Amino acid sequence: MQKKIELMIAGAQKAGTTSLNKYLSQHPKIYTHSTIEFGMFANIPAYEKGFDYYYKNTVTDDVKDDPEKSMFVAKRVGLMCNLQLLNKLKEHNPNVKVAMVLRNPIERAFSAFLYCRNSGMEPYTDFNDAIYKNDPKRFKGNEEIKKNCQYVYRSSYLQHLQNVYAVFPAENIKVYLFEEMIANLNVTLNDMICQVGLGNFDFDVSMKYNERQVAKSSLLTKLISPGKTSFIKNIIPLQQRTKLKQVLRGANTNKKVKEADKKAIEPDTRLYLQEIFKKDIKELQEFTQLPLKQYWPEFF
Numbered sequence: 429m430q431k432k433i434e435l436m437i438a439g440a441q442k443a444g445t446t447s448l449n450k451y452l453s454q455h456p457k458i459y460t461h462s463t464i465e466f467g468m469f470a471n472i473p474a475y476e477k478g479f480d481y482y483y484k485n486t487v488t489d490d491v492k493d494d495p496e497k498s499m500f501v502a503k504r505v506g507l508m509c510n511l512q513l514l515n516k517l518k519e520h521n522p523n524v525k526v527a528m529v530l531r532n533p534i535e536r537a538f539s540a541f542l543y544c545r546n547s548g549m550e551p552y553t554d555f556n557d558a559i560y561k562n563d564p565k566r567f568k569g570n571e572e573i574k575k576n577c578q579y580v581y582r583s584s585y586l587q588h589l590q591n592v593y594a595v596f597p598a599e600n601i602k603v604y605l606f607e608e609m610i611a612n613l614n615v616t617l618n619d620m621i622c623q624v625g626l627g628n629f630d631f632d633v634s635m636k637y638n639e640r641q642v643a644k645s646s647l648l649t650k651l652i653s654p655g656k657t658s659f660i661k662n663i664i665p666l667q668q669r670t671k672l673k674q675v676l677r678g679a680n681t682n683k684k685v686k687e688a689d690k691k692a693i694e695p696d697t698r699l700y701l702q703e704i705f706k707k708d709i710k711e712l713q714e715f716t717q718l719p720l721k722q723y724w725p726e727f728f
Contacts, residue, residue, distance in 0.1 A: 431479055432521045433466075434624050434667060435501045438592070439508035441582055442539040443529040443606045447637040449503040451617055455629050458621070459466040461486035466502035471570070475516050499624055506575055508588045514595045525623045526596055531606035532700045532724050533583035533709070538693050540579050548574045556697055586712045603716050607723040701724055 435452075439443045446464055453460045456517055461467075461482065467474050468482045483500075491497055508528050514521045517524060531539075541558050543548035552558045558579055567574040592601060602623060609616045613633040621629060643707075693701075709727040713720040721728045 431483060431499065433479075433502045433517070434499045434521070434529060435442055435620065436469075436499070436507065436517060437505075437527050437529075438514075438517075439505045439528050439582075439588070440530055440536060440585065441505040441576070442536050442543060443505075443531040443649075445503050445505055445529055447613075447619070447633075448527075448617070449501060449528070449631055450499050450635070450637050451613065451631045452620065454631055455621060456496050457615065458499050459487060459491045459603075460501045460503070462635070463700065464503075466504050468474045468502075469504040469507050469513050469517065470508075475513065479520065487509045490591070490716070496542040499626070506590055509575075509582055511591045511595070514592060515634060524596075524600065526592060526723070527604065527608050527620055527623070528589070528592070529609060530585050530603070530718070533585065533705045533725075534693065534698060536606075537579035538702065540582065542691070544573075544577045550577050555691070558695065559697060572617070578718050580701075581681050583705065584708055586708045586715060589712070589715065603718065605718055605723055607724045608719070613686050622716050637690075642654060689712075698726075 437449055439445065449460055452458050462487045466479070466482065467486065468479060469475060495614075501613065508515065517526075537559075538555060541552075541555050542548060550558065551559070558577070564574060569673070589603065602619065604616055604619075614631050617631045618628050621627075706727045709720055709724060712718075
């Protein structure tokens with residue numbers, strides 16, 4: 429097995445990247461981490477632990493024993509927003525391929541809010557508070573949680589893509605649209621594996637991953653939310669800790685959100701965000717040559 433990342437899914441948050449990573453792992457030559465995110469690129473101290481640490485603790489034994497697995501794919505949704513860690517990725521493998529999926533920035537911001545709220549990271553119960561008030565003191569100094577809840581900043585794609593292109597050559601980068609991707613997942617998946625030299629494969633995309641769910645217990649949600657488990661880090665190894673959290677999350681969630689229970693963005697808030705993102709999106713279309721006007725017409 430190659431002990432380096434060949435393909436990194438670097439973002440955006442709430443744009444189907446968890447599903448992409450799961451689907452890619454179906455390929456007989458591809459293997460990945462058992463954790464939702466690859467911890468090596470969470471921050472600089474995590475990076476300094478090295479690839480072998482995360483390989484040992486997040487790749488399952490059955491995968492390690494499979495001689496066919498030769499290509500490691502990783503996913504870290506906040507990576508596209510962190511120039512320092514993008515440079516660290518290049519240090520790790522200068523030839524790595526980088527994939528990013530962009531979603532309508534308003535829908536992405538709202539989906540991220542719901543995720544952070546249901547995960548116990550976001551104290552606000554109203555999306556309007558997160559947009560208009562956005563008081564950083566609510567995170568009580570927890571920088572990792574604060575980063576996850578940067579709804580407008582993480583949807584301001586242009587500055588992040590410019591940083592990615594400043595670090596990696598254009599031929600190593602692929603940018604996809606979420607709205608285009610979901611219409612034909614197999615096309616996107618095969619385009620990604622083509623980037624790393626693999627031939628076409630018929631992926632089973634019938635399984636749905638990371639669908640929005642509602643927590644049963646707010647207390648348990650807070651205990652297992654990202655950034656709130658430091659008290660067990662020195663007791664339970666990473667792989668076992670991940671399995672435990674997955675079991676607890678499964679027990680704590682209603683599997684499906686009824687359509688009637690889904691919240692919507694208020695019209696005035698949507699108009700406010702349209703104005704924030706409009707200039708950025710028009711420049712982004714020129715920069716990427718992606719059909720943003722077709723899929724995100726509200727900004728044009």
